[in-house]
Amino acid sequence: MRFRNTISTRLVAVLLVSLLVLPMLPTRGFAQAPPPGANEWPREFQSGSITFIVYQPQIESWKSRDLSGRAAVAVKDAISPEEQFGVVWFTAKTNVNRALDLVTLNDVTLTRGSFPATPDKTDQYLQALRLSAAADGY
Numbered sequence: 001m002r003f004r005n006t007i008s009t010r011l012v013a014v015l016l017v018s019l020l021v022l023p024m025l026p027t028r029g030f031a032q033a034p035p036p037g038a039n040e041w042p043r044e045f046q047s048g049s050i051t052f053i054v055y056q057p058q059i060e061s062w063k064s065r066d067l068s069g070r071a072a073v074a075v076k077d078a079i080s081p082e083e084q085f086g087v088v089w090f091t092a093k094t095n096v097n098r099a100l101d102l103v104t105l106n107d108v109t110l111t112r113g114s115f116p117a118t119p120d121k122t123d124q125y126l127q128a129l130r131l132s133a134a135a136d137g138y
Helices: 004-024 119-135
Strands: 042-048 052-053 059-064 066-077 082-099 102-114
Touching: 042 119, 052 102, 052 119, 066 119, 082 119, 102 119
Parallel strands: none
Antiparallel strands: 042 052, 052 066, 059 066, 066 082, 082 102
């Protein structure tokens, strides 16, 4: 009989500790999520009469905190009636937040671009995209 009381007492103690302590432990549910729309693609940037639509980037390399990749870009210019398409390459530093399952990029640098239909405007597009993305906090 004494053996049964010891087991019952231990079981009750374990249950009480579980009920009292576990709710106080941090969980993933309490982590702050990014604002709505922050992770949606494509993203649009405006620079004067030029509108850029940047599609979801593709990773080419990720070593330690250094990331490099490329992204497709559509360019709408008031001067040119036809939408132009190209690619921009970038590098960035990464910060990983495991609690949110989120990676943020810092020091994003557009390293080069290619706009085959309008190669003479590549530098202009890159500069405008750099300025508008920086103004939007990217």
